[in-house]
Amino acid sequence: MANRHHSAGDQGTLRRVNLTAVLNCLRQHAPLSRAALAAMTGLNRATITRLVRDLIDHGFVREIGTQSSRNGRPAILLELDPHGGYIIGARLDVDASSVFLTDFAAEVLWRAESCHTRDDGQEAIQNELRSLVHQACDHVPGTGRPVLGLGVSMPGLVNAADGTLLFAPNLGWRDVPIRAWLSQDFAFPIYVDNEANLAALGECYFGAAQGASYVLLVSITAGVGAGIIVDQQIVPGASGLAGEVGHMTIDLHGPRCNCGKLGCWEAFVSATALFSRIREKIAAGHPSQLAEAALATFDRAVIPHVVRAAENGDEAVRSALTDTGRLIGLGLADLINIFNPEKVVLGGYLSPLYAAMLPDIASVVQDRALRWAREAADIVIAHHGSDASLMGAIATIYDHVLAFPVETLARSARVVAQKGGGA
Numbered sequence: 001m002a003n004r005h006h007s008a009g010d011q012g013t014l015r016r017v018n019l020t021a022v023l024n025c026l027r028q029h030a031p032l033s034r035a036a037l038a039a040m041t042g043l044n045r046a047t048i049t050r051l052v053r054d055l056i057d058h059g060f061v062r063e064i065g066t067q068s069s070r071n072g073r074p075a076i077l078l079e080l081d082p083h084g085g086y087i088i089g090a091r092l093d094v095d096a097s098s099v100f101l102t103d104f105a106a107e108v109l110w111r112a113e114s115c116h117t118r119d120d121g122q123e124a125i126q127n128e129l130r131s132l133v134h135q136a137c138d139h140v141p142g143t144g145r146p147v148l149g150l151g152v153s154m155p156g157l158v159n160a161a162d163g164t165l166l167f168a169p170n171l172g173w174r175d176v177p178i179r180a181w182l183s184q185d186f187a188f189p190i191y192v193d194n195e196a197n198l199a200a201l202g203e204c205y206f207g208a209a210q211g212a213s214y215v216l217l218v219s220i221t222a223g224v225g226a227g228i229i230v231d232q233q234i235v236p237g238a239s240g241l242a243g244e245v246g247h248m249t250i251d252l253h254g255p256r257c258n259c260g261k262l263g264c265w266e267a268f269v270s271a272t273a274l275f276s277r278i279r280e281k282i283a284a285g286h287p288s289q290l291a292e293a294a295l296a297t298f299d300r301a302v303i304p305h306v307v308r309a310a311e312n313g314d315e316a317v318r319s320a321l322t323d324t325g326r327l328i329g330l331g332l333a334d335l336i337n338i339f340n341p342e343k344v345v346l347g348g349y350l351s352p353l354y355a356a357m358l359p360d361i362a363s364v365v366q367d368r369a370l371r372w373a374r375e376a377a378d379i380v381i382a383h384h385g386s387d388a389s390l391m392g393a394i395a396t397i398y399d400h401v402l403a404f405p406v407e408t409l410a411r412s413a414r415v416v417a418q419k420g421g422g423a
Contacts, residue, residue: 015051015406016404016405016406018041018043018047018051019051019054019055019405019406019409020402020403020405021041021043022037022041022043022048022051022052022055023055023060023080023401023402023405024402025037025040025041026061026078026079026080027080027398027402030077030078030079030080031064031065031077031078031079032077032078032079033067033075033076033077033078034048034049034052034075034076034078035075036075037052037078052078054409055409058084058409059081059083059084059085059145060080060081060084060085060104060409061078061079061080061081061084062078062079062080062081063076063077063078064077064078064079065077079105080104080105081104081105082103082104082105082107083103083104083141083143083145084103084104084145085103085104085145085146085147085148086101086102086103086104086109086140086141086145086146086147086148087101087102087103087104087106087147087148087149087150087151087394087397087398088100088101088102088133088136088137088147088149088150088151089102089150089151089152089153089390089391089392089393089394089397090129090132090133090136090150090151090152090153090390090393091152091153091195091389091390091393092125092129092152092153092154092155093155093195093221093222094118094155094170094171094221094222094223095115095116095117095222095298095299095300096113096114096115096116096300097113097114097116097125097128097129097132098111098112098113098132098387098390099111099112099113099129099132099133099135099136100136100390100391100393100394101136101139101140102394104148106205106206106391106394106398109139109141110136110139112132112135112136113132114128114131114132116128118170118171118172122171122173122176125171126176126181130181130182130185133150133182133185133186134185137186146188146411147186147188148188148189148397148400148401148408149188149189149190149191149396149397149400149401150182150186150188150189150190150191150393150397151190151191151192151193151198151392151393151394151395151396151397152178152179152182152190152191152192152193152393153193153194153195153198153199153389153390153392153393154168154178154192154193154194154195155168155170155171155194155195155221155222155223156168156169156170156171156173156194156223157194157241157244158192158193158194158197158240159239159240160191160192160193160194160197160234160236160240161240162177162179162180163177163178163179163180163190163191163192164176164177164178164179164180164192165178165192166241169223169257169258169259169260170222170223170258178192179191179192189397189400191393191396191397191400193234193392193393193396194225194227194243195219195221195225195389196217196218196219196225196226196227196243196347196389197225197227197234197236197243197392198227198388198389198390198392198393198395198396199217199219199227199347199348199382199384199388199389199391199392200215200216200217200219200226200227200228200229200234200345200388200392201227201229201232201234201392201395201396201399202384202387202388202389202390202391202392202393202394202395203215203217203345203347203382203383203384203388203391203392204229204232204395205232205391205392205394205395205398206383206384206391206394206395207345207382207383207384207388207391208343208345208380208381208382208383209229209343209345209380212342212343213230213231213342214229214230214340214341214342214343215227215228215229215230215341215342215343215344215345216228216335216336216339216341216343216344216345217229217344217345217346217347217382217388218245218328218331218332218335218344218345218346218347218348219347219348219388219389220269220270220271220328220346220347220348220349220350221270221271221348221349221350221386222270222271222272222298222349223246223258223266223270224245224246224265224266224269224270224348225243225244225245225246226243226244226245226335227243227392228242228243228339228341245265245331245335246264246265246266246270247259247261247264247265247266248264248265248331248334249261249262249263249264249265250263250264250265250268250327250330250331251263251268254267254268255267255268255273265327265331268324268327269324269327269328269331271298271300271303271348271349271350272298273324274306274320274321274324274350274353275295275297275298275302276295277320277323277324278290278295278306278316278317278320279292279295279296280320281315281316281317281319281320282295282316286315286316286319287314287315287316288309288314288315288316288317289309289312289314289317290302290305290306290309290314290316290317300349300386303349303350303352303353304352306353307352307353307356310353310356311356318356321353321356321357321360322357322360324357325356325357325358325359325360325361325364326360326361326363326364328346328357328361328364329360329361329362329363329364329365329368330364330368332344332361332364332365332369332379333364333365333367333368333369333374334368336365336369336370336373336374336377337369337370337373340373340376340377341376341377342376342377342378343377343378343380344377344378344379344380345380345381345382346361346379346380346381346382347381347382347384347385347386347388348382348385348386348388349386351381351382351385351386352385354381355381358379358381361379362379365377365379
């Protein structure tokens, strides 16, 4: 006869797996009844009843009403409780630091941004980011519920395992222990990753790639990076550095990239490169509504003016966008051949300009990508634009809650007890 005894460790693992299944179903498909949860997870009704009771008691799930069922009895509907806890997402960019505070339903409750330049220096820029996270904590509603974690987006190579920024070429930073530094001030879980990885995760959870199982997001900012997502998980690579597509060489004799090498894709298609290209068109005599001086250095605040100029038929801008779109398509065709993605998401600072460039991007992809890979790849624009990495930072904390539901529930109970409050 089989041994039906299960160790406490086995039972703990089983409970973790079951809680994860329930939370994930509710995140993706709520509102759901207990019967629907049982059907979707394959768990029996008694187990679902126990798990849901625990999640309600800990404030992570709530009952929101009823619907009629097949047997005529009303079924109580469940969803994640927005007040179950709070999540902070932070993004450090070359020119600004931004922070979101959301509830457990990922609704933004507060956000702030502070501008800087590389010349402000590393210490001042880090302190600016830390100050914004403190402000987010100050705006947590007084419900007695905890901050569940902080996700941080960084513009460069990141060792996500220990939260270290290895190299940010557009800032000139190397080997900065971001997680360890923030952990001096904040006791909740902290996750740090590359901007493009988090943007890809954010679009999979909350944006243009929902429902897709194999996603490539290309983020064009002052630099260029990519995030690869398979079944809602970031593909990190052997050293955690997968997706550094901006440093593909497309011209051995091309312009110098900030990484120090010649001819990187980033040097041709970044937002900085686009601004330079528009300046060159103006200097060559193309009529433009934009002043050449306004494009002397990259500034995100100028992008809406570039969008308006393109919509008004500005010759210099339209010509520069055509050239940039073709160069984006050139690199994208290679990436589609290499990765064979189901969904290609274009994100980053240039998101408002992709609509104008898509015909040229698609034309080059049509010419240069293999037909079978090309036909499988749906090219779309990120729903959250340059905010996608912030939404991905939020998503990393969801991932933490889903990966460690037992610990999250226990920690939540301790925090609530210490505050003397309730859900």
